[in-house]
Amino acid sequence: MQPLARSLLGVPAVLALLTCSLDFAVAAEDVKKDDKNFQNLGKGETSSKNDLDLKEVVFVIQSQSNSFHAERAKQLEQNILKQAAELTQELPRVLLVHLLDKHEGAWTILPLLPHFSTTFGRNSSWIFFCEEETRIHIPKLLETLGRYDPSKEWFLGKALHDEQSTIIHHYAFAEDPTVFKFPDFAAGWALSLPLVNKLTKRLKSESLKSDFTIDLKHEIALYIWDKGSGPHLTLVPEFCTEDVSSPKAMGCATIFHTFLPLCGNPVKEMDVFVAVKTCKKFHDDRIPIVKQTWEEQASLIEYYSDYAEKSIPTIDLGVPNTERGHCGKTFAILERFLNHSSDSTAWLVIVDDDTLISISRLRNLLSCYDSKEPVFLGERYGYGLGTGGYSYITGGGGMVFSREAVRRLLASKCRCYSNDAPDDMVLGMCFSGLGIPVTHSPLFHQARPVDYPKDYLSHQVPISFHKHWNIDPIEVYFTWLAPSGKDATSGRKQFILGKIEQHVLQHILKQE
Structure with a gap:
């Protein structure tokens, strides 16, 4: 996030720089409230003496190589x-996952x-992981980690649990899914070095x-738990x-x-x-259902x-329907988009x-990506x-898909090995061969809202959910995805907050 100029423009001046139809009087009040709360964050809570030195913590940002995400991680x-410099301590190691290893599975x-x-097994105590939008109050983090004996095996985080057994977790702990806790990455999570060393030995042996x-x-929590022989996740309220x-x-x-x-104006409907x-x-x-909800x-x-049915209307691509994957149909769609849509249409969904799906929210999200780059975006699997x-x-x-991603894919001649091959997996294989990484957004969901912990969804503005099984899809759409004024307000308010965040955080640190 870019800092303001040294003159430190006030909130009204920042607002004046933005041109949109939002009622900025409301947004300004929200920004002032957030500014005030942020200034109070951690104030009076942090011990004046920390036994843990900042250089004992290695920060790992779970970053991505796409230019937007790489820039957010860099910020x-x-x-x-900057917080470390304010504490006049030796600067910590900060690592970005997408720069660490070109291995396809580094993100796991x-x-x-x-x-x-x-690298860090002998001179560090903690590996602290976070997402690019996690914000860390360093003094409070040091105090929090300092409560745990770093010579022992610790797996720390904010605990999530399933409310019911779910397909995305292979129906694990079906008798009582609430018993197994796993970390919310958005809050940050930490491993002590003794645990890292133990896991490394296991990885090398099997x-x-x-x-x-x-x-x-x-899946990381399951691996660490190791069928009960490893540590459970320890709940940390400060995460x-x-x-x-x-x-x-x-x-x-x-x-x-x-x-x-939101990185400016939403992309245009066309x-x-x-x-x-x-x-x-x-x-x-x-x-x-599509026509009653998001069409x-x-x-x-x-x-x-x-089958071509005029009342909808549907287009018969000449590819027979298959019970399993739909690779043939998907590649026919890609070719139709590239060859028959306007060159000015930058994105294919x-x-x-x-x-x-919420197309209006998707248009907000796409404002942060450069359609001239080969972008392949959604929920990432491996x-x-x-x-x-x-x-x-x-x-x-x-x-x-950005148009450029489709162009490069079809130019590569990478195609389905059969019409009923799994289209998403074939696409992943093709893009991997081209050296084009997939771009992950947790706002896309392969399953239904009931398949995710409520606390996990509570800090999202979701873009999609999938499947009509045992739900009322219309109710789900209007509960979770229907556009409202809050979408625009939230996006623009956070765009403004991004501009002032650096100044506010520095102000906090100077007061402590």
Whole structure:
């Protein structure tokens, strides 16, 4: 995040620089409240003496190589180092995951542990992980970590748990899913070096067995737990996902930006082409749900089927429907987009007919990405990453492509090995071969809201959910995804807050 000029423009001046139709009087009041709460964050809570030295903590930002995410991670790194300088301590090591290892599975963290053990095993006490939007109050973090004996094996974080067994966790702990806790990455999480060293020995003696990486935070917790022989997650109340404006944020060592990213004006409606995959047997039950919910948000939308039905209308691509994967249909959509849509249409979104999505929120999010880059965006999964596999965007939550990504993909001649191959996995394999990384956003969801912990969804402004099974999809849409004035207000308010955040944090540190 870019600091303000040395003259430190006040909030009204920042607001005056932004041109949009929002009622900025309301936004200004919200910003002032957030500013005040942020100034009080941790004030009077931090001990004047910390036994833990800052150089004993290695900060690892779970970053991505896409230019927007890399820049956000770099700004967080600078923020951490500036706080460290204010404390007049030796600067800590701050590592960005996407720069650490070109291995496709580096984002899954476990492959990096041997490097951490070798490099930091003797002169550090903690590896602290965080996301690019996590905000850290360094003095409070040192006090918090200082409560735990660093010579022991610790797995620290904010605890999440399933309220019911869920497919995304392979129905683990089906009898009582609440008993198993896993960390909310947004709040930050930490491993003591003795635990890192122990896990490294295990990794060297036995390779990772799981073929699929679906929910990394849950799978890391399972690996550390090791069928009960390893440590459980220890709940740390100071690791928080409260928004900066919440009174509960005071006393937190970490907070999290709860907002829909907005980097200027949302992309134009005509810049987003939406392709809905369907088939004749779902025309009567799934397509009406789309039309009753999100279709009106999409100015450019087509329905692709195995049967042309004028009343919808659907387009028959000449690819027969398959019961398993839909690779043939998806590649036909990609070719149609590249060859028959306007060159000025920068983005393609491919969704299933049982995907619920907010196109208006997606347009906000896409304002942060450069369509001239090859962008492949959505919820990231992994296949065979322990043995040189690849990452992919899971199809049910929606797959977003920049035109440049589609152009490079089709120019590569990488294609389906059969019409019924899993389209999302084939796409991941193709993009991996091209050296184009997938870009992850946790705002896309492969499953239903009930499949995720409530506390996890509470700090999101979701973009999509998937499946109609055992839910009322219309109710889910209007509960979770329907556009409201709050979307615009939240996005623009956080855009303003981003501009003043650096100044505010420095002000806090100077007061302590």
